[in-house]
Amino acid sequence: MEIKKTALAGTLESSDIQITLSPATAGGIQIDLDSAVASQYGDEIKKVITDTLTGFKIDNALVKAVDKGALDCVIKARTIAAAQRALEQTEPAWEVL
């Protein structure tokens, strides 16, 4: 699936994560992660984002993730919201949830 436009979900509050998705034509899913817990949970955060985007069949995307200590469920929710906005989908993607 092609990302149509740059979209963002989430805030910079504690325990949240802000995900910004931008179009890319190649290079797979490239994540630029900014997190205070990157050394302990960086790989896990990137895996949740990648898995969620793969669920939308997004193959190429630039992801800017500013993490403020979000749990996996929050990371997934924000990624889904950003993906739906980027794909201009208005109906919930039930199979991804």
Next chain:
Amino acid sequence: MSKNNVGVDIPDSILNQYDYKPYAGAKLGNPVSQRVAPQVRAQFGENKVVNSIADVVKAEVKDGMTISFHHHLREGDQVFNEVMQVIIDQGIKDLTLAPSSLTNVMNDMVVKAIKAGTVTHITSSGMRGSLGDAVSHGALKSPVIFRSHGGRARAIETGKIKIDVAFLGVPNSDAEGNANGMTGDAAFGSLGYALMDAKYANKVVLLTDNLVDYPNTPASINQTQVDYVVKVAQVGDPDKIGSGATRFTKDPKELKIAQMVNDVITHSQYFKDGFSFQTGSGGAALAVTRYLRQSMLDKGIKASFALGGITKPTTDLLAEGLVKKVMDVQDFDKGAANSMHTNPAQQEIDASWYADPFNKGAMVDKLDVVILSALQIDTDFNVNVLTGSDGVLRGAVGGHQDAATAKLTIISAPLVRGRLATIVPKMTSITTPGESIDVVVTEIGIAINPRRKDLIDALSHIPGVPVFTIQELAAKAEAIVGKPKAIEYTDRPVALVEYRDGSLIDVINQVKD
């Protein structure tokens, strides 16, 4: 390699190079030590007042010396940066920096002094921010030595820390050096930590923005100890020295923890007339004081004394007659500082009287109940208050090890902070041994140290206070945040953590980038 009493492997090379014994336990027996005395240059009424820090530094500070400061001015401190800049400018090298602690406002200056070669050794209670980051990444060649407030007093008295020149900011002084912490624009209350430096440094330099008539009373530091009085524009920013009004937390998690801490105290054998206590300055600790007040009123119980770092909720109890004496080594807010000025039952005590394990009896030995915080707690009840879960220095020992020797030591901490577990199988460093810790209180319930069978009996059936094992709490935390990747370290030590008796409780290594 020697394993110390909290299971830390300490390389023999470190024990030999820095002359340490591995930590052997919190029970110290009755050690006999030899005190040292400072060098004194006699004066007979000559003028001690000088207007230039540079002149004093030029006359007294030489390469390789040990210099000290206190941290009573906290984030409002303007003395440290001014003096250090002068020392850097004069090209002095290879100093040992031995302050009572380092606050955030000093961080960048210390980093600058390290880069300039001015400071090559540090001993402190703690460090954080840009300085903690720099040191954890190997900025200093020699490891920092962390000591508790009681441990620093011991080290000064026994000559392990030999202060050549102490630079002490005071909110008032007369021309001879009689000074206290209670009046003036930069008033901060107790001078508890600085009193050690005033007593044991070879040269004592007071810096003040408030020169008052001779003789100045009450004098906490007195003229028999002081070599110079330097007049400066401002020693501290009054708005940043201590928070003006202590706010009662509205955070439901903190309130829940505070309520459970209070339940633990009031259901213990120690909650009786004449008990004594110490609380910290965090939101939960302050809330505990409020709950404790109500419990004391309900049961008609009065405390004999409150100890340590003092806040307004504690001095309110003093004013109300619920606490008979406040024994005050430092004040965390203006309310507590003002109270010391007006209430004679609030006694200023020095760090040795407060917590030194090598004197003839410290006040922590008489302490019944203490509430302390933690960055991490492990499943042996050991506590870390020095390093973050990324292994980087971001805290201070403070009086943690000292006060933890109380009869009932309670650690109050949330189960998780953001994505970080507080209760973990293995911490990034050990500050206080689990042997000293009795109860851990989180928002979901408590864990009681199995060493304390009496407390398990007393505290296992409190309504609304679920009891878990510490392993269960660690598992619940991990279920929320997930399993973290282990932090990687190099084999180069960046900090040595002393126990209060001067034995080595942990070695902190440089984190890998």
